[in-house]
Each structure stands twice: as C-alpha cells, then as structure tokens.
Amino acid sequence: MSGTTRTSAELDVRRRKVLFRAWHRGMREMDLIMGRFADAEIATFSEEDLAxxxxxxxVLDRDLLSWITGEAATPENYDTPLFRRLKGFHTHTSPIHV
Structure with a gap:
C-alpha cells in the first residue's frame, strides 16, 4: 500500500489537508495507521471529530504509536472517543502489525 485509496474530490479544503497530513506523517507505520483511518472515516467526521x-x-509518531499498540498508557487528555475509534480501527482492520 503506497497511500490513500480514496478520492478527496468531494471533501472540503480542511478535510483534504487533514487527509494529506494523515498520509504524510514521517513514520511509515503511522502513515498507514492514520491514513487508512482517515480514508475510511474523514467524510463522516463531525467538526469536533475533525478538530x-x-x-x-x-502528536509525535513514536508517542502515538506507543499509545495505539499499548506499549505506553494513553495520557488522559488524549484518551478520547475518537482516539479509541482510531485504536479500535487499527486493531480490527489493519494488516499492519507494529
């Protein structure tokens, strides 16, 4: 997998930027985790979800990855419903094992 599998044509400018950023984080594992989740969910994000x-x-890649994989506890201020959706999406749908 080399990047996004969805078109951004129907997305507003803010969502297009977020989708691009999700796929271009720096650490390939996080590109795949964040990018795949964004591909699947960004069109349905509420404004609060998007924010x-x-x-x-x-968040730094190494920190976010350690929270998602359970190597480190997720700080309370990041343990949000959206973060739990991201973590669950990765756990249940990802062929990526990090």
Whole structure:
C-alpha cells in the first residue's frame, strides 16, 4: 500500500489537508495507521471529530504509536472517543502489525 485509496474530490479544503497530513506523517507505520483511518472515516467526521483528529496529527509518531499498540498508557487528555475509534480501527482492520 503506497497511500490513500480514496478520492478527496468531494471533501472540503480542511478535510483534504487533514487527509494529506494523515498520509504524510514521517513514520511509515503511522502513515498507514492514520491514513487508512482517515480514508475510511474523514467524510463522516463531525467538526469536533475533525478538530480532535487534527490534534492527534500533532502528536509525535513514536508517542502515538506507543499509545495505539499499548506499549505506553494513553495520557488522559488524549484518551478520547475518537482516539479509541482510531485504536479500535487499527486493531480490527489493519494488516499492519507494529
């Protein structure tokens, strides 16, 4: 898998930027985790979900990956319903084992 599998044509500018950023984080594992989730969910994000996803994108790859894999406890201020959706999506649908 080399990147997004969805078209961004129907997305507003903000969602297009977020989708791009989800696929271009720096660490390939996180590109796949965040990018696949964004591909599947971004069109249905509420404004609150979108803001929370933008906040998650700002987290360092190594920290976010350790929270998703359970290697480190997720800080309370990031343990949100959207983060749990991201973690569950990765756990249940990802062929990526990190």
């Amino acid at each position: 929370e996803f933008e906040r998650l994108i700002e």
